[in-house]
Amino acid sequence: MDLLKGKTAVVTGAARGIGRAIAIRFAQEGANVAITDLAVDDNARETVSTIESYGVKAKAFASDASDYGDTDKVVKQIIEEFGTIDILVNNAGITRDTLLMRMTEEQWDLVIKVNLKSVFNFTKAVQPYMLKQRSGSIISMSSVVGVSGNAGQANYSASKAGIIGFTKSVAKEVGSRGIRCNAIAPGFIDTEMTKKLPEDVRKAWTQQIPLRRAGLPEDVANTALFLASDLSSYVSGQVINVCGGMNT
Numbered sequence: 001m002d003l004l005k006g007k008t009a010v011v012t013g014a015a016r017g018i019g020r021a022i023a024i025r026f027a028q029e030g031a032n033v034a035i036t037d038l039a040v041d042d043n044a045r046e047t048v049s050t051i052e053s054y055g056v057k058a059k060a061f062a063s064d065a066s067d068y069g070d071t072d073k074v075v076k077q078i079i080e081e082f083g084t085i086d087i088l089v090n091n092a093g094i095t096r097d098t099l100l101m102r103m104t105e106e107q108w109d110l111v112i113k114v115n116l117k118s119v120f121n122f123t124k125a126v127q128p129y130m131l132k133q134r135s136g137s138i139i140s141m142s143s144v145v146g147v148s149g150n151a152g153q154a155n156y157s158a159s160k161a162g163i164i165g166f167t168k169s170v171a172k173e174v175g176s177r178g179i180r181c182n183a184i185a186p187g188f189i190d191t192e193m194t195k196k197l198p199e200d201v202r203k204a205w206t207q208q209i210p211l212r213r214a215g216l217p218e219d220v221a222n223t224a225l226f227l228a229s230d231l232s233s234y235v236s237g238q239v240i241n242v243c244g245g246m247n248t
């Protein structure tokens with residue numbers, strides 16, 4: 001299938017994990033893909049060559065998504081290189097888990113900056129181009145804990161709840177210009193982010209999942225593909241849970 005043929009997608013934090021799987025899935029459907037991450041390292045280079053193996057254009061850009069100036073610069077570079085941006089996936093994210101009792105101001109500020117401000121930065125930077133072409137799909141990575149909350153993740157949950165409010169507001173602002181804005185709320189997905197959790201915590205999470213397994217990055221990527229493509233042409237301002245039934 002060629003669901004995204006000729007489109008250009010930008011995926012932030014895509015050197016590995018969920019972002020990488022989304023970038024590759026989009027390439028399989030014919031999209032040219034610009035990936036960003038903190039550095040163009042071996043992971044980023046490997047992701048780019050996998051994307052290219054599907055016969056589309058790919059390039060990795062080093063950019064700190066939490067930095068406003070850096071984001072503005074990289075979006076301009078992507079436009080110069082690719083000519084247009086049709087799809088934005090705000091995927092970059094981090095955790096600094098600890099109980100509020102022990103959480104430092106730095107741990108709070110960093111998680112809010114990387115997870116939430118980055119969504120503002122990239123959405124604002126691509127918006128003028130999408131407004132001009134009167135089309136676009138913006139997808140941001142929230143989390144089920146943005147709605148349910150989670151002990152030890154007050155900073156992370158707050159950042160992911162913020163993404164939901166942002167998504168619904170921007171969807172109302174730009175809908176009349178043909179731009180759709182949605183969020184994905186993954187549950188427990190097997191990536192480097194969750195691999196660092198202790199085995200007993202991972203087990204406890206899996207037992208709570210009706211489908212009895214952790215999600216794969218590809219499970220999230222298929223939902224991102226739906227939201228990026230015309231298959232979801234009448235879907236905007238929504239949050240889709242990809243959680244094996246955990247949070248329903």
Ligand code: NAD
Binds near residue numbers: 015016017114191
């Ligand atoms: P990951 O840690 O495997 O990958 C995150 C990527 O983001 C890394 O390549 C990292 O270098 C990059 N990154 C971090 N800070 C950045 C910055 N400031 N600028 C640019 N890139 C940056 O994590 P993942 O599991 O693939 O998570 C991807 C997204 O999905 C995150 O937003 C995460 O919060 C969200 N999510 C993950 C899960 C899960 O269970 N894994 C669940 C819900 C939501």
